Amino acid sequence: MGHRSHFKAELVLLLVTIIAAFGWIFSKEALQGLPPFFFMAARFMVAGFVLCIAGRKYFHSLRWQDIKGAMTVGLVMGITMAFWVLGLDQGSSLGVGAFITSLGVILVPVFARFIFGDRPPVSIWFALPFAVLGLGCLALNGRVEFEWALLFFMAAAVSSALQFNLLSRMSTRLHVLVLTAIQLTVSGLFLAVLSALTETLPAAVPLPIFGWFLASALIATSLRFLLQTYGQSLTPASHAAVIMNLEPVWTALLAALWFSEQMLMIQIIGCVLIFLAMLISRWTQIRAIFTAN
Template identity: 45%
Template sequence: MPLENTTKSDLLLVLVTLLAALGWILSREAVSVMPPLLFMSVRFILASAILGFFARRQLPVLGVAALARSLRVGAVFGIAMSLWVVGLKQSTHVGEAAFIASLGVIMVPLIARVFFSEAIPLYTWLAMPFAVTGLGFLSLSHGLRLESAQLLLLASAAIFALYFNLNTRAANSQFSTLDNGETHETQRVPVLALTTVVLGCVGVITGMLSLLLEPWAPTLREASPIIAFWIVASALISTALRFLVQTYAQSMTRHSNGVVIMVLEPVWVAIIAVFWFSESMTDSQLIGCALIFLSLLVNRLKVLAGLFSRKAR
């Protein structure tokens, strides 16, 4: 029996979380042999070029207003990714870093309240104590203080939350296009074109920061096939392929299962890191990560309740 679209979408989104988790591993390998911002620049420009091929019919119809909105989203995402990759470079534990970065999900409604005057859902308030306590347990591993890597990842999570709010509004914005002075029917910004522009903007911003802050000479002198492999694999697998699969999966159903499935990303990162880097967690790290994961689930209680009620019917 063929799978229903909702089931197919859910399975594809599980694959998306695996691709995203693999991106952490590939990125960590890459930044161990080259400047982190330079790596991000090459990765995102390459991924944008790949997605641009698939969006080649959508990109030419982007109007000035839609392009400006997309560039603004890309600029915020570029700052978030810059902080993220430097935090990853400095981090001593990839699994822990993934759970800290996942707190951006909890911050989305908080940022929406600050910048867009939206009400904060009850479930976010319920999730916050678990998230804060989880961070507290993670700080115990470093003498009751957060290390610079953790602070960078936390800052990137906050800016990622702003990016998510702006990206959602850009994807759902409608713009009129003008042709010979005539106004055409208003259409939404094509998601694939939006993603292509945003990723390209990230590549440019991280490239400019790298040019200002990082030495390129050692990397250029010591360039090797392994560096090229980490860059290409990260751009193809965890960036371009991930966004293509995610866009396709989300187009198959209107159900909101995806927001629950995406909490699996830090779990996959921690599991893969155990085998890839032979990482292990202290008791305080395990408790901290578990509490953060619980906060992600609590933040999605409404969606979880809806899923269970649908299955019960």
Template identity: 45%
Template sequence: MSSTSESVSTDDQQQAQLLRADLILLGVTLLAAVSWMFSKEALNEFPPLLFMACRFTAAGLLLVIPGRRALVALKAHEWRASALVGLFFGAAMSFWIMGLFNAHTLGEGAFITSLAVVLVPFISWLLFRERPAKSIWIALPLAIGGLALLSLRHGFNPDPGQLFFFAAALLLSLTFILNGRAAARISALALSAIQLVLVGVVSFSLSAMFEDWPDTFTPTMWLWLILSVTVGTAARFLLQTYAQGLASPSHAAVIMVLEPVWTAIIAAFWFTERMETAQILGCTLILLALLANRWSALRRWLKR
């Protein structure tokens, strides 16, 4: 009798843990979406690359404090692997912020950027000959159809924001692949700190070459920068790492699909954005591509 009670109690604890993880991950997707809004507001006064440089350098240094022991323990080849991921991540985020700077519709940009998830297995197959799941051959046409609806509304004339977002998605997919390989043998805290600081270094370098810096920071600039550093970057990644330690990757994968949906909703509320019918259909196809790409994870999540 006692063993049965203990078994029920253990199951209840596991279910409670999974529910807590799901709720935290749901919060993470909201933080990610809110971060789009913070960044867009900051760009009203910040040069885009300088904003990214300040945001990621500050967030990376915040992680250096708790991760200093792990950083000291890294070997030379681990530093090189971490730096490589950071450089690709820096290039990706530089394209992303330029996309945001030139974007007409925030929600549209979020859906284009989310294509990185669909591109990961395809690029893994091209570069590393890793056989992709069969679902990619369903997800990829849906994603292409969605992109076509977004960029071909007035003939083949994609705007700069769309091109920057798509370039960011390509680089983010490669970053995800390299990050997964590096994370298997490197402390997550150390790897994250190095990545974020290097994003700042890349952005600072590009900003110094191509942008004029403001003479002073206004209170509004400080507000959006601090919110982006603390809420949009440091808190988001910290909660995401914690929640992923409580839940299986399949659960996390399904819930994280919600980020572009929340972004579109927040953009409609905060910036009163409205999409044309073709844009809505394009974003819907991209969302279906994301779900198709994670179909096996979605099935396991529904059967939980």
């Protein structure tokens, strides 16, 4: 692949991180009129249906063993999204939530080591202290207060690390569109069950809320995954991994502009420490980029 293709792919992935950040905004707005589990269930089932149509030609000759594996990933994704949407619904700061959730990136190789026996890069062990310090700064919130939302976001980060490991083992057996469509659909069904058991649906949904829901499903989920798949096919994984770290940064900036959120200095320090931890954990990929150039 030439430099032009790499540059194009990196622009696409940069756009993906911005769309993902807008997804936090769209979702927060939609939750003003929809129950959390129901919102995510409907969002993922709509997005899964769209991707099924987009990738229908890849659904031929599927093996049941592979389908079961994809469904397992989808179930873990549903658990991850259940924690995430509870944090989003109850949290007071989208920026803080985005940085806590991004800790999942650092935990991926840790899970791979202790569950699957892989050997993570040494940089992970250097990154973890920064991540723990950053999390401590965010949790203290400057007033020694604790929000349940922080715990939900942390649970989402842990669950997402497990999901990523399972996903990486399935991605070589199924086409990305097929795997993503099954993931989203199963995740949506799981969240629909949670919603039926715990939530009461509103009698009517205001038109603006319906608009935010469609933006979440079609733009922040379907379009995002399609662009991410396209971008990752044109650039080395090392480049993609580093660029995707920008999502919490955009989320914090958008939350400040959209909801006038403000962070205390201790929270800003926590975000910086977590971002440093993400960069340190990706040091092998970052070094590969500079070596290639």
